[in-house]
Amino acid sequence: MSKTRFLICDDHRICCLGLRVEIESLSKFKDAEFIFASSAQEAREVLKDQTFDFVFMDLKLADGSGIATIEQSTNYLENARVVLVTGETSSAAMETIHEALRVLPIHGLLQKTHSTKTLRDLFEQFEEDRHSPFICPESEALLKKTALTDLTKRELEVLGLVVKGLTTAEIAIRLGCSQETIKSHRSNMLLKTKTRNFAELSAWYSSKYNSSF
Numbered sequence: 161m162s163k164t165r166f167l168i169c170d171d172h173r174i175c176c177l178g179l180r181v182e183i184e185s186l187s188k189f190k191d192a193e194f195i196f197a198s199s200a201q202e203a204r205e206v207l208k209d210q211t212f213d214f215v216f217m218d219l220k221l222a223d224g225s226g227i228a229t230i231e232q233s234t235n236y237l238e239n240a241r242v243v244l245v246t247g248e249t250s251s252a253a254m255e256t257i258h259e260a261l262r263v264l265p266i267h268g269l270l271q272k273t274h275s276t277k278t279l280r281d282l283f284e285q286f287e288e289d290r291h292s293p294f295i296c297p298e299s300e301a302l303l304k305k306t307a308l309t310d311l312t313k314r315e316l317e318v319l320g321l322v323v324k325g326l327t328t329a330e331i332a333i334r335l336g337c338s339q340e341t342i343k344s345h346r347s348n349m350l351l352k353t354k355t356r357n358f359a360e361l362s363a364w365y366s367s368k369y370n371s372s373f
Contacts, residue, residue: 164193166180167203168196169198182276186280195210200229204233216243220248226245226246230265252367258303266293271296
């Protein structure tokens with residue numbers, strides 16, 4: 161009988177070792193095989209060459225995003241169960257994770273502060289083969305608490321150009337639409353983000369979207 165194979169990717173080796181010890185404490189995985197990756201690049205290379213039953217991927221790595229690494233490795237994951245692990249609690253991180261859970265093959269989400277019971281619950285849900293991803297209680301609370309704005313893709317595009325200092329006329333030319341359309345987008349964004357002016361709107365955008373996950 162082949163051993164269960166785990167890939168744990170985290171740029172802090174102590175986190176890799178700690179998670180391994182925790183997984184091995186569950187009797188069903190005491191003979192499991194573990195491979196560690198300390199960077200996004202290393203994880204991508206390992207996933208190209210080897211197959212795993214479970215992949216635990218840190219959200220924020222020194223050389224890139226755990227989410228981006230999962231996206232770039234989708235063709236190599238095969239039947240692996242992918243678990244995103246994070247210590248991030250900001251609304252920006254939660255929004256990024258919320259979207260990733262919707263579009264990528266991510267089967268679980270764990271906060272680094274999770275308990276052994278939560279880890280056991282995760283594997284039990286995997287055995288039940290539920291279609292919805294496992295979300296640890298801490299992450300579930302954070303996702304519910306995060307007020308997801310309903311800015312459209314075009315509004316975010318406009319907002320990114322506003323933050324870069326482009327005028328309404330310049331944005332209209334860049335996007336191939338009228339200045340009135342851009343003014344409408346700007347008004348809608350103020351309402352949706354509950355900001356009073358463009359300085360506050362720019363600060364809101366920077367706090368949420370200038371981080372890389």
